[in-house]
Amino acid sequence: MKTVNIAILGLGTVGGGTYQILQMNRELIEKRTGRTFEVTKVLELRKDRALELGLREDQICSDIEQIVCAEDVDIVVEALGGIDMPTDFMLKAMEHGKSVVTPNKAAVAANYDKLKAAAEKNGVSFRFEASVGGGIPALTAIQEALAGNEFTEVMGIVNGTTNYILTKMTDLGLKYEDVLKDAQEKGFAEKDPTADVEGIDVANKLSILMTLCFDKYVKPTEIPREGITKITMEDIEAARAKGCKIKLIASAKKVGDDVEYSVGPKLIPNEHPLAGVSNEFNAIYVTGNAVDELMFYGKGAGALPTGSAVVGDIIAIGKTL
Amino acid sequence: MKTVNIAILGLGTVGGGTYQILQMNRELIEKRTGRTFEVTKVLELRKDRALELGLREDQICSDIEQIVCAEDVDIVVEALGGIDMPTDFMLKAMEHGKSVVTPNKAAVAANYDKLKAAAEKNGVSFRFEASVGGGIPALTAIQEALAGNEFTEVMGIVNGTTNYILTKMTDLGLKYEDVLKDAQEKGFAEKDPTADVEGIDVANKLSILMTLCFDKYVKPTEIPREGITKITMEDIEAARAKGCKIKLIASAKKVGDDVEYSVGPKLIPNEHPLAGVSNEFNAIYVTGNAVDELMFYGKGAGALPTGSAVVGDIIAIGKTL
Numbered sequence: 001m002k003t004v005n006i007a008i009l010g011l012g013t014v015g016g017g018t019y020q021i022l023q024m025n026r027e028l029i030e031k032r033t034g035r036t037f038e039v040t041k042v043l044e045l046r047k048d049r050a051l052e053l054g055l056r057e058d059q060i061c062s063d064i065e066q067i068v069c070a071e072d073v074d075i076v077v078e079a080l081g082g083i084d085m086p087t088d089f090m091l092k093a094m095e096h097g098k099s100v101v102t103p104n105k106a107a108v109a110a111n112y113d114k115l116k117a118a119a120e121k122n123g124v125s126f127r128f129e130a131s132v133g134g135g136i137p138a139l140t141a142i143q144e145a146l147a148g149n150e151f152t153e154v155m156g157i158v159n160g161t162t163n164y165i166l167t168k169m170t171d172l173g174l175k176y177e178d179v180l181k182d183a184q185e186k187g188f189a190e191k192d193p194t195a196d197v198e199g200i201d202v203a204n205k206l207s208i209l210m211t212l213c214f215d216k217y218v219k220p221t222e223i224p225r226e227g228i229t230k231i232t233m234e235d236i237e238a239a240r241a242k243g244c245k246i247k248l249i250a251s252a253k254k255v256g257d258d259v260e261y262s263v264g265p266k267l268i269p270n271e272h273p274l275a276g277v278s279n280e281f282n283a284i285y286v287t288g289n290a291v292d293e294l295m296f297y298g299k300g301a302g303a304l305p306t307g308s309a310v311v312g313d314i315i316a317i318g319k320t321l
Numbered sequence: 322m323k324t325v326n327i328a329i330l331g332l333g334t335v336g337g338g339t340y341q342i343l344q345m346n347r348e349l350i351e352k353r354t355g356r357t358f359e360v361t362k363v364l365e366l367r368k369d370r371a372l373e374l375g376l377r378e379d380q381i382c383s384d385i386e387q388i389v390c391a392e393d394v395d396i397v398v399e400a401l402g403g404i405d406m407p408t409d410f411m412l413k414a415m416e417h418g419k420s421v422v423t424p425n426k427a428a429v430a431a432n433y434d435k436l437k438a439a440a441e442k443n444g445v446s447f448r449f450e451a452s453v454g455g456g457i458p459a460l461t462a463i464q465e466a467l468a469g470n471e472f473t474e475v476m477g478i479v480n481g482t483t484n485y486i487l488t489k490m491t492d493l494g495l496k497y498e499d500v501l502k503d504a505q506e507k508g509f510a511e512k513d514p515t516a517d518v519e520g521i522d523v524a525n526k527l528s529i530l531m532t533l534c535f536d537k538y539v540k541p542t543e544i545p546r547e548g549i550t551k552i553t554m555e556d557i558e559a560a561r562a563k564g565c566k567i568k569l570i571a572s573a574k575k576v577g578d579d580v581e582y583s584v585g586p587k588l589i590p591n592e593h594p595l596a597g598v599s600n601e602f603n604a605i606y607v608t609g610n611a612v613d614e615l616m617f618y619g620k621g622a623g624a625l626p627t628g629s630a631v632v633g634d635i636i637a638i639g640k641t642l
Binding site: 017021022024025028029032033129135136137140141144145146147148149150271273276278288289290291292293294295296297298299302304305307308309311312313314315316 | 338342343345346349350353354450456457458461462465466467468469470471592594597598599609610611612613614615616617618619620623625626628629630632633634635636637
């Protein structure tokens with residue numbers, strides 16, 4: 001059986017989840033693909049974390065060169081987070097002939113052109129299914145199974161933290177500040193929640209969705225953006241009176257040859273499929289000129305759901321090796 | 322640019338929709354794939370229908386041999402409907418080295434093993450995304466992007482006619498017989514609705530879903546099955562009182578090493594994502610041990626939505642040629 005060798009950069013939530021899935025479902029994946037997927041190296045400064053997950057000491061690297069120059073690495077999974085350093089690492093990996101998989105929406109959104117060009121130049125694969133909607137396999141569907149469509153609109157609830165906050169405000173009549181505090185205590189929201197509640201994370205994801213749906217790259221910083229911090233109970237009640245829910249929506253729409261796009265709270269009618277997407281769940285809603293309306297729904301975060309998308313990308317590449 | 326040559330067997334709803342999409346989105350598909358997709362031949366006894374769609378007289382065949390023996394056919398799209406004859410045609414096409422795409426759930430469900438084996442033996446592709454859920458790209462996702470998961474459950478609302486009837490009964494308080502009559506007048510239900518309302522069509526689709534999710538092939542005729550013909554207003558009201566909706570559900574679940582499966586009306590709690598799937602819409606809901614809960618929602622029928630799935634399969638095969 002052919003062996004596909006993998007290096008994981010960063011054993012945080014997603015990197016760790018990816019490693020776990022490859023162990024947990026090893027036999028099943030071998031049976032389905034006719035290939036063995038081995039994690040041969042990891043880049044991780046917390047040796048304890050790596051050992052705890054079951055890696056051997058000799059697999060733990062602390063220098064990216066040890067990974068990009070290694071012969072026993074076919075695919076590099078970048079799961080470090082951040083923008084500049086991980087982008088450099090991904091480019092370096094591709095220059096050394098390694099394919100790259102990443103869940104890092106900030107890096108993909110900021111440097112899509114550069115990363116895509118490097119993959120083409122070096123004849124390697126570059127996949128990032130996990131960067132939007134966590135485990136939801138929408139990006140692959142948009143690029144592959146739906147490739148016969150001209151897309152006319154894409155809308156998404158693509159941030160679990162803000163969707164959780166808005167759901168609790170709507171269902172329990174609680175104030176923004178109180179729900180945020182509760183979410184922080186439960187670990188659903190970061191101590192510094194800015195990237196989530198101000199829509200920065202959502203803008204990164206919309207940038208990626210627009211690139212794939214409309215072949216139009218817009219820097220996330222250039223996307224008009226409003227967060228949820230100013231939403232009051234009065235707003236929620238006013239929406240309810242109109243038969244709507246307030247959701248933080250990433251939206252892009254073809255208007256003639258142009259694309260209109262924005263991130264912000266929107267009134268979604270209760271009958272719309274996106275209105276039923278509650279708590280930490282995410283959904284991506286696309287309209288194509290052949291398929292019409294389509295929605296993908298699932299968990300947008302978490303070690304195993306997001307790891308599922310990374311492993312899907314690893315398998316897709318592995319099958320071509 | 323490489324040309325991929327296609328023959329379409331049957332220019333009914335789906336065959337015609339497939340042809341339309343390949344014309345309508347020709348440039349876009351060429352740009353995305355670097356390939357030209359040409360319909361070189363059709364098998365269609367209604368010459369008028371073929372000419373009306375824009376085909377030339379010399380492209381219209383009335384004998385399968387003209388297609389399977391043709392050199393200018395790489396992919397055969399079987400969209401005739403029925404079981405035995407289309408299965409024979411697909412096997413014949415594969416024996417002649419052609420890849421096959423079909424939306425024909427009855428033929429795939431009845432003869433999955435034979436068709437799959439023929440594809441492997443002849444080194445060709447066999448794809449059937451459109452056979453379950455029309456335009457919804459769930460089958461490809463289950464086999465590819467989600468290949469890192471052990472699936473534990475799959476549930477589906479996979480018949481638009483019955484979902485339309487149940488929705489109208491629930492929302493408008495109408496009786497089964499009255500809604501069925503109305504649906505037949507509007508063309509949403511067949512004159513003989515047996516295959517839909519008795520769950521036969523749903524059993525075909527569940528057989529396909531189980532094969533892909535659990536690697537377990539069960540003949541559709543061996544799936545325990547109940548339709549919706551006996552559902553009364555009292556049932557609907559009793560469900561409502563419990564905070565539920567009645568939906569015709571295809572369901573299969575891992576229980577230990579075994580799989581439990583059935584087709585029949587089920588109470589779905591209003592909070593469950595499947596409860597919001599109304600009218601003619603379909604949804605497939607899967608649970609994997611990594612990705613957790615996932616739902617795919619969209620149009621389960623219609624020329625262009627179902628054609629979208631066929632074209633997705635054509636493109637996937639075309640890229641490998």
